[in-house]
Amino acid sequence: MANNKKKEDTQEKILDVDASMQGTIAFKDPVNLRINGSFEGKLDTRGNLTVGENAKVTANIHGDNIVIAGKVSGDVIATQSLSILGTATLKGNITTPRLSIGDGAILQGLVNMQGVSASDGSDVCLTLKDVAQYLEVEARIIEEWAHAKKIPARFDNGHWVFTKAEVDQWIQQERARV
Numbered sequence: 001m002a003n004n005k006k007k008e009d010t011q012e013k014i015l016d017v018d019a020s021m022q023g024t025i026a027f028k029d030p031v032n033l034r035i036n037g038s039f040e041g042k043l044d045t046r047g048n049l050t051v052g053e054n055a056k057v058t059a060n061i062h063g064d065n066i067v068i069a070g071k072v073s074g075d076v077i078a079t080q081s082l083s084i085l086g087t088a089t090l091k092g093n094i095t096t097p098r099l100s101i102g103d104g105a106i107l108q109g110l111v112n113m114q115g116v117s118a119s120d121g122s123d124v125c126l127t128l129k130d131v132a133q134y135l136e137v138e139a140r141i142i143e144e145w146a147h148a149k150k151i152p153a154r155f156d157n158g159h160w161v162f163t164k165a166e167v168d169q170w171i172q173q174e175r176a177r178v
Contacts, residue, residue, distance in 0.1 A: 026134075028171070030064070044134065053087050060092075062124075075109075077124055079164060095124065126162040134167065 023041045027033070030047030038056040043049065045063040055070035066078045069085040076082060078096035086102035093109040101107060128146075132139040143160060146153040152166040 035070075051088075053085075066096075079124055124164040126164055126167065128160045128162075131162050131167060134164075135171075 020038045021041075022039070024044070025033075025039075025041070026044040027046050031045065032048045032050075033045055034050040034052060035055045035057060036052040037054075040058045043057070043059050043061045043063065045061075047063070048065045048067075049061065049063040050067045051057050051070045051072055053069040057070065058073045060074045060076075061072070062077045062079075064078065064080045066076060066081070067083045067085065068076075068088045068090055070087070071089045073091045075092045076090065076094050076096070078094075078098075080096075081098035081100070082094060082096040083100040084090055084102060084105045084107060086104035088102070089106040091108045093112070094107075095112045097113060099111065099113060126134065128139050128142055131151075132142045135142065142151065145151040146155075146160045146162075151162070152170055153160050153162050155161075
């Protein structure tokens with residue numbers, strides 16, 4: 001019985017999408033997401049994202065650990081690692097600290113590799129609009145919070161700049177206060 005429960009707990013954390021979908025998929029908590037069908041829109045995930053070999057994704061993708069085996073058109077930001085398997089075709093720019101590209105993979109775009117062990121705490125930079133979408137709050141409210149130093153941000157060249165790691169940490173602190 002205990003073995004079955006453990007197996008069920010592991011399966012509960014996996015979301016397997018084998019259909020055609022459009023829109024935005026966003027997760028605030030880590031999940032294991034696998035896309036096997038077609039998807040068009042925006043993917044903002046935490047945890048592990050796998051784009052299956054038969055998948056066709058037209059979306060900007062933001063996630064922690066991403067594995068691409070199918071076709072992706074759009075920019076990909078992986079905060080921890082990105083693996084492009086030999087069966088993959090990726091047309092878009094990449095930002096990630098760790099990149100693996102399999103023999104036979106097709107990649108068309110620019111690659112920006114951030115330092116894996118950056119001691120300055122640098123992370124993926126977000127704009128005011130990005131943070132507003134990520135938190136599902138109006139941009140003017142995010143700007144007010146930034147002015148009042150209620151959310152971690154810096155004003156650089158006339159624009160508010162946020163790092164995803166600091167925003168995620170701030171979210172966790174705010175949850176702890178509630």
